[in-house]
Each structure stands twice: as C-alpha cells, then as structure tokens.
Amino acid sequence: MSDHAIQVNGIQKLYGTVKAVDDVSFDVRQGEFTSLLGPSGCGKTTTLRMIAGFIDPSGGSIRINGREVTHLPPDKRDVGFVFQNYALWPHMTVAENVAFGLKLRRKKRAFIRNKIEEVLAVTGLTGYEDRLPKRLSGGQQQRVALARALALEPQLLLMDEPLSNLDRALRVSMRRELKQLQSRMKMTTLYVTHDQEEALSMSNRVVIMNGGRVEQIAEPYALYEAPASSFVADFVGITNFFEGTLVQCADGWDEVRLASGQVLKARAGEASAGKPGDVVRALIRPERIILLAEPEDGPNVLGGRVELSEYFGAVLRYTIRLDSGDVLRLEVHNFDRFLENGAPVQVRVPPEHLRVIPLDGRGRDAA
Amino acid sequence: MSDHAIQVNGIQKLYGTVKAVDDVSFDVRQGEFTSLLGPSGCGKTTTLRMIAGFIDPSGGSIRINGREVTHLPPDKRDVGFVFQNYALWPHMTVAENVAFGLKLRRKKRAFIRNKIEEVLAVTGLTGYEDRLPKRLSGGQQQRVALARALALEPQLLLMDEPLSNLDRALRVSMRRELKQLQSRMKMTTLYVTHDQEEALSMSNRVVIMNGGRVEQIAEPYALYEAPASSFVADFVGITNFFEGTLVQCADGWDEVRLASGQVLKARAGEASAGKPGDVVRALIRPERIILLAEPEDGPNVLGGRVELSEYFGAVLRYTIRLDSGDVLRLEVHNFDRFLENGAPVQVRVPPEHLRVIPLDGRGRDAA
Amino acid sequence: MLRRIAPPLVPVVIVLLIFVVAPMLWVFRTSFNELVDGAYMVDALTLKNYTRFLGNPWYLMNTLWFSIRIAVVTTAISVVCAYPVALYVARTHGLQRNILMTLIMAPLLIGLVTLVYGWIVIFRGGGLLNSLMIALHVYDEPVRYMWNIKGVVILLVYIGTPYIVLSLLDSIEKISPYLVEAARNVGASRWTAFWKIVFPLTMPGLYAGLVIVFSLNFAAFAVPLMVGDTSTQMIGLVIYREALLNNDLPFASALSVIMIAVNALILVGMAALFGRLILRKLESDR
C-alpha cells in the first residue's frame, strides 16, 4: 500500500467562470487526521467532493492509496463521506439509513443489527432507530449522517463539517469518539471544519485554503505559532498587527518603529524580516499580551483605554484603543474583575512573543 | 408598548408521544439579546418555531409586545426568522430572496436596491446577487438566510443557529455586525446557538434548555460562575467535579473529604451546601486550576499524571489522572512548553474558585 | 384540525356533490329499471341487470376480468416505456426539454382517430412493419396487428406512456443529487442507487401515473371499439354499446355501478399498498 492515503495534484474545478478550486495539491498520509480549514466559499466542499468522486475535476489528478482515481465512479473508491447538508435518504428510517451500505456489502443481519446499535450509541442516537429523518432535530440529522458513514468503517473518511450543528458538549464527546475510532481503526481522515479549535486539536496537519487555493499546510502548533501569512495568522486565532519600519535587527532581536514613534522590541523569526528601513508587520496573539495591574515603565509597554469587553466564560477578551489610535485585542483567563469600558489600562507586549514579518510595498504580505 | 418583547408561558409541543417542548416559560425584554442554549434535540428549534407561528403549541401561550399571538398566523407577527436549514427559495436568486419581503412591504425600488446592497455587504455576499441558492457554498447559503431576515429590520429577530456553518473569522465579524445592528435598531433578539462562546459573549441573558424543559435562565456571568445544576455547569464550559462529604462549614469556607481521604477547602456558596456529613459535589473550572511549576506542599494541592493534552492554539488543555484516580481537566494559556503524556504533575485547586453544591441521595443534584 | 382541513376541501366536495353524486344517483336508480322490447325503459325495482352480468361467466371473465388484465398489462408496459424517458427528460433543460415534451405529448394532441390512421399505415397487413419483417425474413406471412387484441394493447400502451412520463417528471426532478451521491458513496452502483434511492423517491409520481393510466385503460372504450374485435369486449366498450347503441340504460347503469365498485376497490388497494410502502414517509407535514 502506498504511503499516502490521498494525493491531490493540482486539481481544479471551474463553474462557468467561477474558479471554485484552483490548482490545489496536498497529500494525506496513511492514518493521518488532516483538516481542511478556510473561509466560507473557499472551495473546501468542492475539493472534498472531487476526492469522493461526486464532481469531475476540470483538471489535475487524485490518487487514493496510490491508485489513480481521478475519473473513477464514487462507488469504486471506498471512501466514507459525511455530507455538509446531511443528504439523509428521506424514505428510510435512521436504522435503514445506517444499514444501507452494510446491506450492499452483504453483511449478516446480526452483524448489521449490532453495528447499527453501536454507531447509534456512539452518536447518541440510541432510541431513534425507527424515526424518519424529517422527524429529527437538525443536530440529530447531522449525527445520523455521521453514523451512516462510520458504520462502514471506511479506511478513508471524508467529513464535511460533520459537527457544525451540535452543541459544544456533544461536539466534544463526538470529537473524542471520532479520534478513538480513528486511531483504533487506523482510519485516515480528511476533515472539513470551520471550527479551528476542532481543526487544531484533532489534526495531525491542517490545510488552509483561501479563494480556491492552498495557503499553508502545517501542523497545528506551527500553524498557530508561525503562520505563513497575515491571512493565516488572522484566520487561525486572533492576531494583533502593528505596522512600522524596521529600525534595527541584531542578536536575534528586531526593533520596529510604529507610526506613533514608539519602538517595539520583537523576536526575529528564522527568516530575516528584512533590512533596516523596510516596512514590516509585527504580530502577537491576544493571550500573549499582559494586562498590567500596576502602572509600569519600560520597553514594550503601551497605554490605552478599554473599548469593548467580551465575556466567554473561561476567557475575557478586551478590545483596547491604544493611545496611538491602534486597536489591540487581548485575552485574560482566570480573572476575577471586569474593567469598565473607558477604563485606562497599560499592557505589556512581551518581545519574545512578538513576531516580525516583511511586507511588500502595497501593505500586503511579501510573497 | 409592553416591557416585554416576548412572553412565553408554559408552552408545550407534543409529537405523538414525543414531548419536544414541555412547559417552557421565559420572557425577553425589549431590546434584549437572549440566547437559547441546550443539547441537540432539546427543543430549541421547536420553541423558536412556536414563537414565530410555524407550529401550533399543544398548550401554553405566547405574547409578543404584550399582544397574545398564540394562534396568530406567522405573517401577522412581524418577527424576523433565520432558519436552521436556511429555507432559501430555490427559484429566486440571492437578491430576489432578500427583496421578497421588502417588495411585500411595497418599498420603493431604489430603497430595495440599496437595502440589498447593504445587507449583502454586511454578510459578505456582495457580488453574489444573481446566484441561485443551489450554486452557493453551505456557508454562503446560511448568510443569505441571515441577510434575508436582516433586510426587513425586524423589531424582533429569532435566529436558529444562524452562524453554524461559518468559519470562526467570519463568525466573529458577523457577530459584531449583528450586535451593532441590534443595538442600532434596538432589535430584540432571541438566538439559538450551540456555540456557548457566542451565547455568553453576545447575550444579555441565556436560557438553558434540556430535554424540552428550561434548566436555568441567567446572565452569562452568573451562568458560568454559578450554574444552578451540574447539567448547566457541565454544559456551559467544562467543569471538574469532585464528590465527597462535607466535613466542616464555617467562616464562608467549606471542607470536603474526598473518597481518597484528601480534604479540599472550598468557598461556601450563598446558599448553604448542607450540614457536615452530607454528600456534596465540588466544582471548579479548568482555567482556574493552577499547574504548579515546582513541587509544593499545602492545602488543595493534588498530584497526578498527564493523560491527554489538547492543543487549541490559544489554549492548551490537559487531562490529568489524579493519584486518587479522579480525572481533572485544566487549561493553560500563554504557555511555552508542552508536557508529555505520562509526565507527573502537581496542581493547586484554589479554594476561592471551588464551589460546593448539595447532592440528593442518588448522586444527582438536589432539586 | 377540522378548522384547518375543511376550507380547502369544501369547494371540491360541493362541486362533486352537485355534479357527480347527484347525476350518479340517477344512474344508480336506473340500474334497477327494466328495458322493454329492447327499446325503452320503464321504472322498476329489479336486480335483473345485476344478475345478468354477475350470473354470466362470459361477462365476468371476458369483459370484467379481461379489462382488468388488459389495464394491468398495458399500464405495466407503459411504465417500463415511460420511466427511462422521464429520467432522460428530467435532466434536459430549455429548448431540448420543450421539444422532447412536445414530441412526447404529440400523440395526445392529435386525437385518437387521426392517430389510428397513422398506426394503420404501419400495422396494416401490407403496412410498413409487415413489409419490413417479411423483407427481413422474420416471418413470411403478414401478421395482424390491428383489429384484435394486439391492436388494443399497442394503442393503449402508446396513449398511456405520455401520461406516465408527465406524472413522473416532477418527482424525478425533486430528487436532490446529493441523495444519489450518498448512495454511490456507500458503495451502491448506479443501478443500485437507482433502485434503492431514486426509484422509491419517485413513488408519488409513479403512483399518480399508475392510477391515471390504469383508470383510463380499465374504462377504455374508444380503443377497443376502433381497433379491437369481438374478443376484445372491454367493459367500457360494453357499457358504451349498451347505453348508446342498444339503448339499454338500465343494464349499462348496472354495469357502471359494478365497474365503479371494482375500480374503487382496486384504487383503494393501490393506495393502501403505496401508502404503506412509501408515500406516507414522503409526505410533507408541519
């Protein structure tokens, strides 16, 4: 068997003049859990559907387990698929929906019965065997779609936002079940999600798509900590950007002068951010910024006022209007007090977490 | 006009013998943003649909702006609605879907054109005016559903998981737009979501449903910090539970002896957790637990080993198997090192964040 | 419930009461009357007309049962002919679709009598089909395709097919391609996906077509009259003859009553069968 469960090579899909998918290439290794992440309409579903064989690519090639399948019909690919819109068969009950694929594989009746019981238990649908899909809630329908795919224990499972309609508690438990199944069955998984928590926590690797193209392929930590572009940085998690000019770069430390005149010290990345005088962008994650309890002087300390506070339970996110006019978002955890809107604050931007990336002349990431 | 935009009084919906909604009552005040949160299948959609007038309640009454509407047809209620399954009209383009309600209100053509432009801009759909729904991605369809409702600037807006198929970045921006629209138009909103971050950050109040019934109605902070039941505690955010017996309760501090013999100090809640000897449950949020860098002795310090670590970008969650055998989940932010699975750790459970609630004899929350 | 379902049903029900039930009551009454001298009808209360039919095996077997058989067979053949055509038409658009539809409907547009002339050219003893078959040595003696049971079956199938295409179209179009994809994905071949997903989902349309064509064919009179012979005495034809040619309104009425009852039984049976199988599952409800 090939080392790669999926090899996607330069695939394309045109709808008239709309380039839904444009020269996308990536591989998924055997047993790996890979996520496709990207903004709405960026071509995730289209890519997945080409791999499953529902759409004929306008160009490029697809291999599954080393075998060229680009133009193979879907039933010859042996790939599990969970549809974004569920696609439950309306004339079949929950149990029948699940059993269909098993019957096609001529499984024994007892086996099918057990399997139905098992996957419905996993998806929390025990007791719903005889319901018709139209009599289920949205989340229940979504779980049937998942159960239907899991029942076949596919070697390769493609899922298109399979948990999007589930509450967090259920999603967490489903995620756990999926991961367990995946490692137990050594099932290779390609997972489309809009939930980056999901993508980061479950995946071995993440493919970031944007506008029909691949932006970055990386492991979760690398993706979050070293995004290849501002787009990725901003799309995966929240990022604060400071624009300025590089004034010095030595000893692994860069210095950036902001428009306000203030200078920020930052850790230099592996690649050089440029030479003094270059326009650069400095990035930092909200959870890295420190909200100072006491006024403080020193490098990388900025003043401002609270503009908005958002409470997420475990997290409190402040949007701060800096004295320079820039906006900064920072997150605190394990907090006990709330700052009023308008309250003056000081924050420290730890240099070791501030990264500098070069910019081209027009204010976009240099290529 | 009544003080309350919505008053729901003991409504019920039976499907045959299935009690989809069972004696649900709550109010939504004018201009308030209220969320309905609860597990999949708990009756959120059904409740919302009864308020919109799509389903006839089997019992109870509904008032909108003080007016009894329980049996009023949907077009007489003047309530915006965003459908969980979008319900876009397949024979109309995006623009036509949005314009339909405006045309019914006999708006001027220029007004309609502007409005379409406006809401499509808000939902990031500019340029898609003439697409038919079936030629849109899942997330795009969902945004059309939202745009369609917003175009009418309803005084009261009901939304059923309107952002479930959007990526985080888009969701965050849509949330912001929604909140702005809401406060600009003083629009009362009832919002069904499975995303607690959404519910907590956007809402004035949250209604927690479970199995067709209301579990708790509270403001976000109260809900998270003082859940009325283990169900709520566990459903909203993650919660660690310790079961034990109350050994002492004085001075605003309780002491709980765990099965392992260890005694944990905890802050006493407003209501008494009981008398010494009672079986109780102590709760603490993962982000409150402190992962000790150095071995330490003292009260409320527990030892264990890392069992699982989950990386979410800004957050790292460890699942720890305590020496007592209990499982503890804790979250760290702003971290720079990862602990290996199996690594020995010590944690401190700060007494001020440990809450004690009474249990009935059978190990469930006392009523 | 009553308040919701009554208003939409009331107009139809009233129209039917006035224009169907009332006249049919007269038919029912007439079925107990008597014909004198084969010429005129007098009021009576006799079961003669019923016993004449029910007591004669020829009527039971060679008209009633014969009609049922013909209707079943021709409807079945029409379905087989129509289904693929409907599948094909369902995925055409615009002009192609409209032209196909015109062609499919054409036989019905031009009227039966004219149509029969077209068929005569093809099927008569020295017609196109026989000439072709004889030229190809499939057989050497002309075969009779008209003015016997073959003609009746051919023509009923021919006329029934467009009706079934029409009734199927909408059901086919409504099937989301995702449902088929989902089936293909779990390993169903095109064929299996068709039988297990597409076919069941077209049941509403198929059912409509079956009911329509079966009823039309069961009651057919013009076709057996024009292209049948003495051995194709379908019950609709017998009723036509007794009522109009032989002036025997009482007997024709009794035949009608019997026919309506039988037809109703068959329809109820079909409704139960289809309802149980599939329709109820697919009904939209709120």
Next chain:
Amino acid sequence: QDCALRVTTWGGSYQATYEMVAEKFEQEHNCEIQWVVGSSPDHLIKSRLGQVDVTTNTLLNSIAGEKEGLWMELDASKIPNMANLYDNAKYSPYTIFANVGDYVLAYNTDHIPDAPESWDALWNPDYKNHVLIYGFDHIPTLSLMVLKAEQGGGGVDEIEPGLKRMAELVNSGNLIGGLDVESQMVSLFQTEDAWLGMLATGRMKELLGKGVTNVKFTRPEEGTFPLITTINIPKTANDPAMAAAFVDYILSPEVQLAFATRNLYAPTVKNAPIPEDFEFGDLLVQNEAFGRLFLPDQEKITAHKAEWQQELNEMTKK
C-alpha cells in the same frame, strides 16, 4: 328573429348538405336552424329529453322512439310533400324515410376478376385476411346475419344458423376486421389490404373519387342492405308547425336531389328523378335495386341485437 328550429344531423358530408339546403328554408320561414350534431345514439337521447324539434334518425332509433311514444304523428296536411313518398317509405304514422342508400359488395378486380354473385364470397377461404365487414353494431352486418339465418332455415326469430355462420366468418381468419369507422374501410380498399367487403354506396363513391380504378361493386342476388335515414318530430317539439314545414322541405325535390347527388342517398319521393347523366347513377338505390333491398323486421332486430351480439361474442371469444 327568435324562431329557432333544432335539427339533429350526423357530421361531415351529411351536415354539409343539410347546411347548404337549409339556407333557403331559413330565409323563407325566417327561422334559424340549429344543428344538433352527433352520432346516431345521441339523436335519440336528445329527442327523449326534449332538446330537439326535428330528429334525423336511423330506423332503429325511430322504432325505439315509437315504442316509448316519443314521436308525434306526422300530419300529411301539414306536410304536403308526404303525398309524393313511395309507399314503402312511409314506415308508420310517426316515421318516414327521408332518403335511402344501401350497402353493396365491393371487390378488388385485380384479385377477384369476376363479380361475386353472393354474399357467400365473404367466406371464401381464398380471401383469407382480406375481407371487410362492418362491426356487429351496424345494421348491414346484423342484416347479413339475419339473411344467413334465413338461408340456414331460421330467421329473425330463429337466429342460431345466422349466428353460427357469422362466428364461422370471424373464426375463419378471413376478416381484417369488423370495423366501426367507415372511412377506415375505404382506406383499406384503397391500399388493397381489403379485396372484398361491404361498403355503403356513399363510401363507394368516395373510394372511386380518390381515383381508385380496381375496385368495383356489385349487388349480390340475395339483395343489399338498406341504409335508411328516417325523420321524426318529437312530441316535445317547441314549434310543431315549423318542424312540419321543415320535414316538408326535406321531402321537396330539390333537397331530395341534393342528398342524392352529393351523398348518394336515393330520393324517397317519386317527383325527384335523377338526371340521366349523373355520374354515379348506378350507385343510387333506384328502381329495381330498391326492390331488392333486404329489410328484415327492424323491430325484432332492435329487440334482440344485444342478445345476438352477446352470443356471438361468446362464440368467438379467445
């Protein structure tokens, strides 16, 4: 002008002739004629329901109507032209013949060079698959059956021999069919599928009119079967006087001649001689042909035909 007279007619050429001659009547009597078009059976039904003032009818219908007492007596004083009717054209006080055609034996001279002398030729096995007759609802076929019954020692009261003979014909394989739509019979002669068969004189004329030269007709020695158009006035007629005037007009020489020359229905009045040079003169049932019409007891046919058909169907069932 609020006078309207409702008259039944068959469609096609019959109506065309009717419409042509009616114009004059409408002007003279200042009365509009409304044509009630349909096939024979509905003429009777509409008469029964008082929807008609003058019924153009078949003899069988007229008889049925008589039994029901549907018709009013035809008053010779109001219909002066009745005086010119041949005696046998006055069927009863209620029913007269408006015109008469007949069903002759047509044959294809390429396959049957000599004119058959008897209807028995229909049974000739040489003509297998090439024989045409009218369907068993039609008077010529019913008449043939009675004829055969008489020849077999029975008659209209003892139909068995006739039925047997007809069943033989059906089962022999000779028949292309017993047709209901007359024009199909014409076409089948035209295409030479049919070599031999019955044909109304009117249809014969059409066949010849199509330029067919190898089909001829003959009147077998047993006689031909009449095609009789009758006239009745329903008791429920709105304006019996006007109805009588119209009947009188039908019996006038000009109308009689019009139907004769246009439709080949021979006059039933003595004062309408056919022009010597009329091309299809021999197709008209005139003179001796009229005398050789085989006209069995129509009342009995009416009373029994349903039974007969039924028995025949049983004898020929497959």
Next chain:
Amino acid sequence: MTRFDLGGMALRLFTALMMLFLIFPIGVTLIVSLNPREFLLPPTGITFEWFRAAWTSETFLRGMGVSLVLGVSASLIANALALPASMALVRNEFRGKGAVSLFIMSPMLIPTTIFSLALYIYFVRIGYGSGLLPLLVGHTIHVLPFAMRIQSASLHRFDPSLEEAARNVGAGRLRTLVSITLPTIRTGLVSSFALCFILSWNDFPISVFLAPPGWTPLPVELFSYIKFQYDAVAAALASSLIVLSAIAMVLIDRFAGLRRVMRG
C-alpha cells in the same frame, strides 16, 4: 454533480427508441398530410392542398377555437379546485383521509360514457340543458381527479419551511402560494395543466352530449368528419397542431430565456 443516469448510453438509446415509437405514427401522419395520394406510401409527391383545406375549413377552425377555450378553462378551474384540496390531503393526517381522497378521485372511476350521459340528463332535468355551463362542468369534472393526482405527487416532499419563510417575511397565504409554493412545484403544475388540457382536448363522449349548438369542440367535428370520409385533411390538421405546439414551445423558451437575460 453525478446524475442518476443508469448507464448513460443505455438510457439514451432506450429513450431514442421510445421516442421513435412515440413519434413514428406522427411522422407517418405528417407524410400522409403532404402526400397527394394520402396514405399510399411511398409518397408520390408533395402537396399543401390538405393543409390549405384544413386551414380554410371554418368548422375545424371554430372547433379548434372551442377546444382551446374549453381546455384552458376546464384545466384552470380544475387545477384551482384541486390545489387547496391536494395540499390539505398531502399535508395533514386525519381520520377518513382515505375516504375523502377516494371521493375526490371518484369521477375517474366512472365510465365516461355513463358519466356524460348522466350529467347531460341531470342538466336537462334541472333546466340547464343548453348553454355552455354543462360542457364546461363536464370537462372540469372529467379532468379534476387527474389534476388532484399529479398535484398530490408534486406536493410530496415539498419543504414546508419554504412557505414558513415566506409567511415569516409577511406574505399572506395567497401571496405565499403564488410566489413560493407554485413556482417551487412548477413542473408538477405544468404537468398537471398539460395533462388536463390534453384530456379535455381529446375528449369525445362528454362533448358529444354536452356541447350546445355552435360550440362543437374539435374532436367531435373531426370524428364526425373522419368517421365517414377520410382524407388527409385530418392528417394535415394534426400535423399543423404538432408543428404549432413545437413553435409555441420554442417561442416560450425564447421568451423565458429573454426574461432571464433581462433580469440579469
């Protein structure tokens, strides 16, 4: 998107064969109508004489007009009556539904001959023996069950939330029906209307009894004509009808296409 073509080629082939079967007699009709010697094949030449005769026959033209008006009116009324009823039946579960359903289908069970005779007699008895009403009623009732059946089929699997969405933005029942429901089940409605129209257009027995003088529908005129004398005029008329409806279809398509373009 994958389509459910059961082996594309096979389906295409079968369809082609079926289309051949369906249009062969019509092709023959067309040839006949152009052939000076009617249906003696092979044709001996081309003539438009039959067409001229067909299109100058006042009877046929008038009959066609009557049939057209009658077919359209009866189909409209029947579909309008059937729509609410089929919606009520498909969307609600109630006791006696089967019986109501069967009752509405009942005209389909009655042999047309008897029905038209009975209806005719009924109208005469209640004093409406003449006039257009009986004809219209007869045709409407005749096609009603067919409209019911096709519409019901079409309403199965209709997604009710589409209607809810419309009601929610303020559309009343009627507006929802017109703007949402009807367009969504358009194919079904067109099928239903076409079927009803064709049934009415082809009807003979009902018209024969119920047509008042001056309002004779085409099939009656045509049958009366053809029954006794066949010439290619009927074939020419039939061919014209098919050509006309084909042209109408093309025009409709162009028109609809144009509208789509103008709508941008």
